[in-house]
Amino acid sequence: MSAESKGGATAIESPAQPGVFPLIEPGHSFNTISDKITSVVVRRGTPLAWLGGFLIAFTLMNVMLGAIAWLFFKGTDIWGINIPVGWGFAIVNFVWWIGIGHAGTLISAILHLLKQSWRNSINRFAEAMTLFAVMCAGLFPLIHTGRPWLAAYWLLPLPLTMGVWPQFRSPLIWDVFAVSTYFTVSLLFWFVGLVPDLATMRDNSPKKYQRMIYGVLAMGWRGSARHWRRYESAYMILAGLATPLVLSVHTVVSFDFSASIIPGWHTTIFPPYFVAGAIYSGFAMVVVLAIPVRAVYGLQDMITMRHLENSAKLMLATGWIVGYGYIYEAFTSWYSGNQFEFFMLSNRALGPYRWWYWSLITCNLIIPQVFWTKKARTSTGWLFFTSCVILVGMWLERFIIVIVSLHRDFVPSSWGHYMPTKYDWATFIGTLGMFTTFFLLFLRGLPAISIAEMKLLLPEAKVKE
Secondary structure (H helix, E strand, C coil): CECCCCCCCCCCCCCCCCCCCCCCCCCCCHHHHHHHHHHHHHCCCCCHHHHHHHHHHHHHHHHHHHHHHHHHHHCHHHCCCCCCCCCCHHHHHHHHHHHHCHHHHHHHHHHHHCCCHHHCCCHHHHHHHHHHHHHHHHHHHHHCCCCHHHHHHHHCCCCCECCECCCCCCHHHHHHHHHHHHHHHHHHHHHHHHHHHHHHHHHHCCCHHHHHHHHHHCCCCCCCHHHHHHHHHHHHHHHHHHHHHHHHHHHHHHHHHHCCCCCCCCCCCHHHHHHHHHHHHHHHHHHHHHHHHHHHCCCCCCCCHHHHHHHHHHHHHHHHHHHHHHHHHHHHHHHCCCHHHHHHHHHHHHCCCHHHHHHHHHHHHHHHHHHHCHHHHCCHHHHHHHHHHHHHHHHHHHHHHHHHHHHCCCCHHHCCCCCCCHHHHHHHHHHHHHHHHHHHHHHHHCCCCCHHHHHCCCHHHCCEC
16 A cells, blocks of 8 residues: 655545546656646747737736836826825735735645645646736835835835934834745745756757756756755745745735724734735636646646635635625624724725625625535636636725725815726736736746656655555
8 A cells, every 4th residue: 555645645536536636637657747847838839829818918018117107207196096095006906916926825835834735736836926926016115106216215124324213113114024025935935846847847958058048047956865855855944934924924914004093904803814815816816827727738637627626615715714804894893882993884885985895795705605516616617707706806805995994084074085097007907917928938938837746646656655
């Protein structure tokens, strides 16, 4: 009787388990896994779907660059921000993009430590998704002042600059440390996991220039026992470092709101609620990316329905945590007896942004309940549609938290209304294009599935008990 592979679960399920999908379809060997994954990059031609997607994404990214150039020329008055809504699309999109990146680190680090081998097929592109999402998020703090060459300097916690200390009690300062550390550790974790696969790409590439590039990136990897021992140690250490970051980064981001006294923000549920929401939207993005990738490149035998169904189950669980956060907010607003908190609740549900609020409830709570049925969890159409709905719902949640909490202050005479301008939309939609552009370039240049970890799922990789 053979033991489980290093990833934790057996690769091919027993026929006695009806309805359980395998982690990798039968018929693969070490060589076929290497050949199929590397051929996507070094042997196959560029699919028309890739070219069409890249053209659209690159166009949208250039629209964003044009909007940012106009912002630098004219200033932030081209945006919809006003008094009292001083925080607009910039902070909404920053929080949303940071949340998107959480599933990558969760899949890579936490599931690795828990020895969940179903992560092996999706962890590589989920890690890349994390990096590109954080890049998109980091763009908004950089441009939100409209004059980054004058103001971006003050975003960094540099002590005694011109005799002024930064306010280290401000969560905005903590964001700098949290997000930069998160990006750095995620980048190292992603690259260390790539090293064995880069060596495989080096050995399988048909062209000399490809062998040279992958050879340099592989850092002299030869697959010796010493190399594997050091690789596994480094990978485990980075997984241990990345795990608390999954919880800490969005917790720190939530402090931007919960540390204030503004009704709608001043609540202790925000840290776990934000983390659950980040994982919720992050897994939705994983599914949105995985379904087209497996279809275009014919990877259904490696990214199987097992991976998509497990992602749906995690979305269902985290969605209920998010729903609990909504119920908790409503209950405390009523039970506290604070008239301003209760007004904020009624303003969300019945005020001028009520259609945005009820759309949020529909997208985040009602539609995802289809995942209770196995038929929906194992249908790529339902999975893709529901995941897109969740992404829209989580963006609406950020909009409601930021905008609706600000547009009606304590004093009715200071109330205002916020509507994003075409430049707000151009910048946000452009970041979607930027994210997609980077992701498509990643698919064409690097293995989207971990070759080394996929081989651990084969029966040949198991050791006798």
